[in-house]
Amino acid sequence: MPQKTFRQAINEALHQEMKRDDRVIVMGEDVAGGSGASGDKDAWGGAFGCTKGLLGAFGPARVRDTPITESAFIGAAGGAALTGLRPVAEIMYVDFVGVCLDQIMNQIAKFRYMFGGTASTPVVIRASYGAGRGGGSQHSQSLYPIFTHIPGLKVVVPSSPYDAKGLLAQAIRDDDPVVFLESKMLYNTTGEVPDGAYTIPFGEANIVREGGDVLLVAIGRMVGVAEEAAKTLETEGISCCVLDPRTPSPLDEDTILEKTEEIGRVVIVDESYPRCGLAADISSLIAERAFPSLKAPIRKVTPPHSPVPYAPVLERAFVPTPDRVVEAVRAVAKG
Amino acid sequence: MPQKTFRQAINEALHQEMKRDDRVIVMGEDVAGGSGASGDKDAWGGAFGCTKGLLGAFGPARVRDTPITESAFIGAAGGAALTGLRPVAEIMYVDFVGVCLDQIMNQIAKFRYMFGGTASTPVVIRASYGAGRGGGSQHSQSLYPIFTHIPGLKVVVPSSPYDAKGLLAQAIRDDDPVVFLESKMLYNTTGEVPDGAYTIPFGEANIVREGGDVLLVAIGRMVGVAEEAAKTLETEGISCCVLDPRTPSPLDEDTILEKTEEIGRVVIVDESYPRCGLAADISSLIAERAFPSLKAPIRKVTPPHSPVPYAPVLERAFVPTPDRVVEAVRAVAKG
Amino acid sequence: MSELQLSQAQLLEAYRLMKTIRVFEERAMTEKMGGNVPGGTHLYAGEEASAVGVCMHLGPADQISSTHRGHGHSIAKGCDVDGMMAEIMGKGTGICGGKGGSQHIADLSKGMLGANGIVGAGSPIVCGAALSAQILGKQDVAVAFIGDGAFNQGTTAESLNLASIWKLPAIFVVEDNGFGEATSSAFVQAGEIVERAASFKIPAMKVDGVDFFAVYQAAGEAVSRARAGGGPSVIHTVVPRYFGHYAGDPDNYRTAEEKAAMRKDRDCLKRFRARVDETSLLDAAALDQIDADVEAAIASAADKGRAAPPPALESLTTDVYIRYV
Amino acid sequence: MSELQLSQAQLLEAYRLMKTIRVFEERAMTEKMGGNVPGGTHLYAGEEASAVGVCMHLGPADQISSTHRGHGHSIAKGCDVDGMMAEIMGKGTGICGGKGGSQHIADLSKGMLGANGIVGAGSPIVCGAALSAQILGKQDVAVAFIGDGAFNQGTTAESLNLASIWKLPAIFVVEDNGFGEATSSAFVQAGEIVERAASFKIPAMKVDGVDFFAVYQAAGEAVSRARAGGGPSVIHTVVPRYFGHYAGDPDNYRTAEEKAAMRKDRDCLKRFRARVDETSLLDAAALDQIDADVEAAIASAADKGRAAPPPALESLTTDVYIRYV
Numbered sequence A, B: 001m002p003q004k005t006f007r008q009a010i011n012e013a014l015h016q017e018m019k020r021d022d023r024v025i026v027m028g029e030d031v032a033g034g035s036g037a038s039g040d041k042d043a044w045g046g047a048f049g050c051t052k053g054l055l056g057a058f059g060p061a062r063v064r065d066t067p068i069t070e071s072a073f074i075g076a077a078g079g080a081a082l083t084g085l086r087p088v089a090e091i092m093y094v095d096f097v098g099v100c101l102d103q104i105m106n107q108i109a110k111f112r113y114m115f116g117g118t119a120s121t122p123v124v125i126r127a128s129y130g131a132g133r134g135g136g137s138q139h140s141q142s143l144y145p146i147f148t149h150i151p152g153l154k155v156v157v158p159s160s161p162y163d164a165k166g167l168l169a170q171a172i173r174d175d176d177p178v179v180f181l182e183s184k185m186l187y188n189t190t191g192e193v194p195d196g197a198y199t200i201p202f203g204e205a206n207i208v209r210e211g212g213d214v215l216l217v218a219i220g221r222m223v224g225v226a227e228e229a230a231k232t233l234e235t236e237g238i239s240c241c242v243l244d245p246r247t248p249s250p251l252d253e254d255t256i257l258e259k260t261e262e263i264g265r266v267v268i269v270d271e272s273y274p275r276c277g278l279a280a281d282i283s284s285l286i287a288e289r290a291f292p293s294l295k296a297p298i299r300k301v302t303p304p305h306s307p308v309p310y311a312p313v314l315e316r317a318f319v320p321t322p323d324r325v326v327e328a329v330r331a332v333a334k335g
Numbered sequence C, D: 001m002s003e004l005q006l007s008q009a010q011l012l013e014a015y016r017l018m019k020t021i022r023v024f025e026e027r028a029m030t031e032k033m034g035g036n037v038p039g040g041t042h043l044y045a046g047e048e049a050s051a052v053g054v055c056m057h058l059g060p061a062d063q064i065s066s067t068h069r070g071h072g073h074s075i076a077k078g079c080d081v082d083g084m085m086a087e088i089m090g091k092g093t094g095i096c097g098g099k100g101g102s103q104h105i106a107d108l109s110k111g112m113l114g115a116n117g118i119v120g121a122g123s124p125i126v127c128g129a130a131l132s133a134q135i136l137g138k139q140d141v142a143v144a145f146i147g148d149g150a151f152n153q154g155t156t157a158e159s160l161n162l163a164s165i166w167k168l169p170a171i172f173v174v175e176d177n178g179f180g181e182a183t184s185s186a187f188v189q190a191g192e193i194v195e196r197a198a199s200f201k202i203p204a205m206k207v208d209g210v211d212f213f214a215v216y217q218a219a220g221e222a223v224s225r226a227r228a229g230g231g232p233s234v235i236h237t238v239v240p241r242y243f244g245h246y247a248g249d250p251d252n253y254r255t256a257e258e259k260a261a262m263r264k265d266r267d268c269l270k271r272f273r274a275r276v277d278e279t280s281l282l283d284a285a286a287l288d289q290i291d292a293d294v295e296a297a298i299a300s301a302a303d304k305g306r307a308a309p310p311p312a313l314e315s316l317t318t319d320v321y322i323r324y325v
């Protein structure tokens, strides 16, 4: 199978879905770039290059550089979804959601429920997330717990190029609103990605690695961190299963519970803030529904309860590392 | 001690703190009401009447009816706090935070950290929360998990008039930003409240009721629900301890863990959405740090993963009830 | 002479809609006071000509979005009053199955994209509906009804900008009842609505919102422009708000004299009757008949609403998603 | 003749500040390319006269808030360049201890309330700073520097409205470099900045932002008005952006000719030199000396920054709260 970057995988899904369905449009700041300027058109193709080439292929009516007014264009994406289009709207960094959360939380997420089941809002909101590039406190957050908290949203956090493509295609074809978050540290990573279109269903965890001593649950960029830890631990004779839920909402509770019952020891690795975060959410699921099979405390490896710092030494200490996972697993394996 | 309503307790704290410190100002939509109109001034004293009388006592410079522009006035509260004032700003319903989250999440919460510890932002953001009054999906949410998630904020959810007054005074005197959420179902409840000013420190749980069989953890309006359940359970010979953390952030982890170790069985009752909610957060704390003492799964009693419905029958089914708590406790007590 | 643009049937329809809104709101007030409306509700009485003057230009493929004060827009856009009344009573027969309530009445089959509990939230949604029409090559327009208070909200400015640069077939009707809750707009709004709109290069008109014909005329221009690809418009309608901000508001921030004068001098129904009488376009008997019909229809809606069963308990968790594994 | 309002010392200071910004930014670019700046950074080169023309009117008790492109405002407001350079290098000696980075440079002791990574977030904060001055009875003013892109953000409209109705001593300086990232402002902005401001009943002036004296003059009026209780102003400065949106941006959306012409014809330093030369206010030698001093100071800042230690690991979790049980 051809090797592609995560960025290419996203780009391919967008191309294929726009081709497949005329109602799919793409909007956001600089999704093309160069609009109204003297030089190149499609100059950026998105701040991370994921939407490159769409302008040329589908034209300016369907690929729209927006003003820096997230409330207006995210809200417009919602309104357009209610009335026949299937917009893919980009918030460059998920941190910016603070200026437009109402349209996501109170409008898009709730239309269907409030309107008694008569509305459908097939919109995808893409955004980059995560620390690691010196973005500082306002450009490095992993805010998926906020979206996961909100009923009516589906939330997707892919960990590999293969998943990114298939999950994004699913998100675009899905009739419910989807928040699709891409780790900015993964854009340049590569993996096998089929050329043709395919979808990956939501709510189905991926067992990235089998193992019988400790269950590692991780999502997005943390899947790689968990895998790396698992490799180290293997050399110590500790065998880890790495489970990637892929979609925080819907969460594949069954697989998480089954694997817990099988293995009995769990470490959850997550990049979001710890309080009311995804690691806590999954831990509480297990503590309620798989308690009898637990042989040790459920450990969480997360950042501290602090904003994301700028300096590289601090930022590296903020994000969970394989070392910290190894340590947690060792503690749990003994316990 | 005099009996007062929760509303009066809030009002008294505001009066006393504004009198105590000239730098305290109050701002929000209709915190006075009647501005620029032909009839009564201080016509409302806030949508819930909590700020009544402040205009007369402290004048329009310090008690400000704002335009319906939450980003501007919450941001202004933050900017004013950075430069010498101690604003208490009101978001009428916490659900509206979607239009101004950036100023809370990325500005107010992070100034101190981003600026290397040089800033202090003594601002209090008050808002009503919760279901029960037929407010529908956009006026009934309990969004404290979102604020609890965000490092840099303190989050307070009082459960009684006594606590409301003492915690609000503390919030106003606190040099860190505080989100102060008031259950709209509690405003008319009464309890003993001293006339004089007093503060209640943050991060100190209140043991509302002692008991040895099951630990009930609940906050805000759910404390009363837990207490009611505990009364019923007592008649069945199950003795419950009711623990009210009072402040989701900082959370009194020590008391929660101590009580868990003592009792070994835990039910958490919470009105916020279940996914990445406060019940999950507290459950995960216990599952990680008091695991060996657990004698049964940690049960959570929360609303379903759905928006808040309008119709009374549905709304009553949405919010945790004493009956549901009783059922959960019975299951845990057996387990 | 904008009344001459309308057929007799249209004139009767306009009157019927306005009257329906008025009576619906009076009944909603009565039912609220009688304990039959569980949640809060904001009444549109007094502002009827604004909704109807605009919506008389719209068909079901045109879209509107409304506000917390949404009953009038809903009725003007063709929503069923039985379903609306049952909805505000929280019944299973409600237009949203009792799950929405007054602030979330919607009927997508009628092009009514929802009342909205968030002040200022409708305008971006309307930009999206207008974008759909534009991209899908339809002639449809989308109308955002917003209040004077909502006009200050950042979402409004962003939407005006977006609608202007994208030349969207969007119309923003700013219903200026002089108040955002208990606070007067003079106290919180800088400058004039039409000037602010014009600064976004959007044509803007200010009209007397109790004059159905004035609203109808202005809306006609705006709708034609939008359908012809001429982009957005703003219509500022000056309207009275008969009741308090919400049903039950003591409304003590307005003097009794002010409120009495408003009801006396600023009544779109009386104005309409005087105008069609003066111009001999309709006779009073036909209007009286409408009055009677409307009273009966709304009374019946209320009776049916009260008698209707609550939603089934299972509906608590349905409709959150179309499909959630 | 606004240059005549300035003493020789002030003229020298203005030039020194503009030159410091220019050289700081060129050095930041070099250091970024050399791998010494871990995060993203947006350079202000070309826009110097806007920051300095405004800040020459301000003292340390006056407040400013800035943008993601904040180095120029910080320097103009008196922030220490050693601390700034160390900050963007992520060092413990940084002005924010290395925790903020380029987009969060702040120095509250200098009245610099922070660069800001969120477009449009500064204006509400500045309203608050102005409110503090007003309520505490001070003569201080507060200035929000915002970009042309930020001008469309809802927070801007809300802030203009708030500043107008509350007559806040707030000044909004809209630095129009023609772009928000890679998108031209013509493509995304409806109407004129000064007209939009005027629609909020705020006096607004458009000036050539490479002409220090024009900016200085306009800012002088605005600051005097604000100090005298006359309320807010908007100043629209038209400026070139020498580098791409961020250090490293290929900047392929502008032609090479456009960029060359901009650097040739739109240089505030050259303009300043020509003006003071023409009017014989300063002699070239003094300016040359400043050039040399500034080059040395910035080179030294960079050397110190590179040599400085990273922050202590413990600082990861300090400063989240003043006190958190």
Ligand SMILES: Cc1ncc(C[n+]2csc(CCOP(=O)(O)OP(=O)(O)O)c2C)c(N)n1
Pocket (backbone or CB within 6 Å): B029, B068, B070, B092, B096, B099, C042, C067, C068, C069, C117, C118, C119, C120, C146, C147, C148, C149, C150, C151, C177, C179, C180, C181, C245
């Ligand atoms: C974002 C937000 N802020 C505040 C409110 C509370 N609120 C509901 S209606 C209203 C007044 C709205 O005034 P206006 O837009 O003039 O509409 P009117 O009520 O006069 O029809 C307010 C402040 C809200 N629902 N949403």
Ligand SMILES: Cc1ncc(C[n+]2csc(CCOP(=O)(O)OP(=O)(O)O)c2C)c(N)n1
Pocket (backbone or CB within 6 Å): A029, A068, A070, A092, A096, A099, D042, D067, D068, D069, D117, D118, D119, D120, D146, D147, D148, D149, D150, D151, D177, D179, D180, D181, D245
């Ligand atoms: C709310 C928000 N949206 C988007 C961005 C990404 N972004 C950073 S700078 C920028 C362009 C800002 O343009 P302008 O205000 O004109 O300032 P300039 O960069 O030209 O100085 C954008 C879109 C952001 N930081 N914050």
Ligand SMILES: [Mg+2]
Pocket (backbone or CB within 6 Å): C147, C148, C149, C175, C176, C177, C178, C179, C180, C181
């Ligand atoms: Mg109004």
Ligand SMILES: [Mg+2]
Pocket (backbone or CB within 6 Å): D147, D148, D149, D175, D176, D177, D178, D179, D180, D181
């Ligand atoms: Mg710009």
